[in-house]
Amino acid sequence: MIYDTIKEVCKEKGITVASVEKKANLSNGTISKWNKSSPTVDKLQAVAVVLKVKIEKLL
Numbered sequence: 001m002i003y004d005t006i007k008e009v010c011k012e013k014g015i016t017v018a019s020v021e022k023k024a025n026l027s028n029g030t031i032s033k034w035n036k037s038s039p040t041v042d043k044l045q046a047v048a049v050v051l052k053v054k055i056e057k058l059l
Contacts, residue, residue, distance in 0.1 A: 002044075003035040005058055009051050023050045 010017050017031050024046035030039075031047065039047075041055075048055040 001035040002039065002058060003032055006031055006034070006047060006051070009053060009057070013051065020047055020050050 006020070007017055010020060018028065021028060021031055024043070026043060026046070030043070044058060045055055048058055051058075
């Protein structure tokens, strides 16, 4: 699941999912909903940029 992957990458990098949402200009709780619904490509790309990983790593 996308959320679980993002959460794991955040843990590795020592940052919170909430801070990633803020830096990617997403509303609170957006990423946690991605286990039930798919994110748009632009939102996923914004998260990848913040985490400094390729988008494929999040998928």
